[in-house]
Amino acid sequence: MSTAKTPPVIVLSQLYKRFGLGDAEHCAIDGIDLTIKKGEFIAIMGPSGCGKTTLLNILGLLDSDIEGSYELNGVPVATMSRRRQARIRSKQIGFVFQSFNLVSRLTVIENVALPLTYKGLRKVQRLERASDMLKTFHLNEREYYYPHQLSGGQTQRVAIARALVNEPSIILADEPTGNLDSRASHIIMEELSDLHKRGNTIIMVTHNPRLTTYASRVITMIDGTIESDTQKKRRTKKAARKRPLSGKKKLSKKATT
Ligand SMILES: Nc1ncnc2c1ncn2[C@@H]1O[C@H](COP(=O)(O)OP(=O)(O)OP(=O)(O)O)[C@@H](O)[C@H]1O
Ligand SMILES: [Mg+2]
Numbered sequence: 001m002s003t004a005k006t007p008p009v010i011v012l013s014q015l016y017k018r019f020g021l022g023d024a025e026h027c028a029i030d031g032i033d034l035t036i037k038k039g040e041f042i043a044i045m046g047p048s049g050c051g052k053t054t055l056l057n058i059l060g061l062l063d064s065d066i067e068g069s070y071e072l073n074g075v076p077v078a079t080m081s082r083r084r085q086a087r088i089r090s091k092q093i094g095f096v097f098q099s100f101n102l103v104s105r106l107t108v109i110e111n112v113a114l115p116l117t118y119k120g121l122r123k124v125q126r127l128e129r130a131s132d133m134l135k136t137f138h139l140n141e142r143e144y145y146y147p148h149q150l151s152g153g154q155t156q157r158v159a160i161a162r163a164l165v166n167e168p169s170i171i172l173a174d175e176p177t178g179n180l181d182s183r184a185s186h187i188i189m190e191e192l193s194d195l196h197k198r199g200n201t202i203i204m205v206t207h208n209p210r211l212t213t214y215a216s217r218v219i220t221m222i223d224g225t226i227e228s229d230t231q232k233k234r235r236t237k238k239a240a241r242k243r244p245l246s247g248k249k250k251l252s253k254k255a256t257t
Helices: 052-059 082-092 108-119 123-136 152-164 182-197 209-214 237-242
Strands: 008-019 026-037 041-045 067-072 093-096 170-174 201-205 217-222 225-231
Touching (some): 026 201, 041 182, 041 209, 082 093, 082 108, 093 152, 108 152, 123 152, 152 170, 152 182, 170 182, 182 209
Parallel strands (some): 041 217, 093 170
Antiparallel strands (some): 008 026, 008 067, 217 225
16 A cells, blocks of 8 residues: 555654643654655554654644644645644544543443534434444443443443544554453454555554554654654464464454453
């Protein structure tokens, strides 16, 4: 997918993000140049505090208080109104947050259906789509639970179902398998991998080096800068069979709930 002709989705030039003022000023992103093409699957690694989440927030238009330039699909983000940014966020970007961010007073299915509110679909259609998405993650029996009734792994899978229900073309995932056992991680990584194969762009933060086998490119950050940036060969089905992320047992609904 990432040939020389593939258009860039994201172009960052001399990007800086500062927090605090005066003596307390801290540069969380310290001069990053980065081009991401449509269809890339990028894994971002690096020690805690190096700026991974800060970078994802900027890429996902959740933080536009930046210095330098960010062009999304050829348009400088600085020239976009807040309204336009919000529209792009809800239609094109799927966010899996490090801290879940489910709405506690809504049921699982309502949480997953939430991003569809802006699509002009009727409620019954929204719930149908949400229900289909939950099936993918073996969560259909939990549709009418509330977030506090779920385990950590289930909560994370609901958060991912919610991020993907809108069929976004850019998926930003902050440690999407951070809380999951290997079998549940496998379900999520296969789903992300499938989205990648369908031509979507995926940017995933992870602390787990094994998950980088799914990525087409691995970026390592340190102190707000890019330390290394490596293109990888695509993970073939054969490689996946040789080194599965799950244990020996076959995936079962029971095993993942
Ligand atoms: N809202 C904020 N106000 C002040 N400083 C912040 C804020 N958000 C992040 N930082 C600082 O910016 C730096 C980068 O934080 P960030 O959360 O991006 O790191 P990270 O690489 O995602 O770490 P982790 O692996 O622990 O999630 C850290 O030093 C952090 O303390
Ligand atoms: Mg983080």
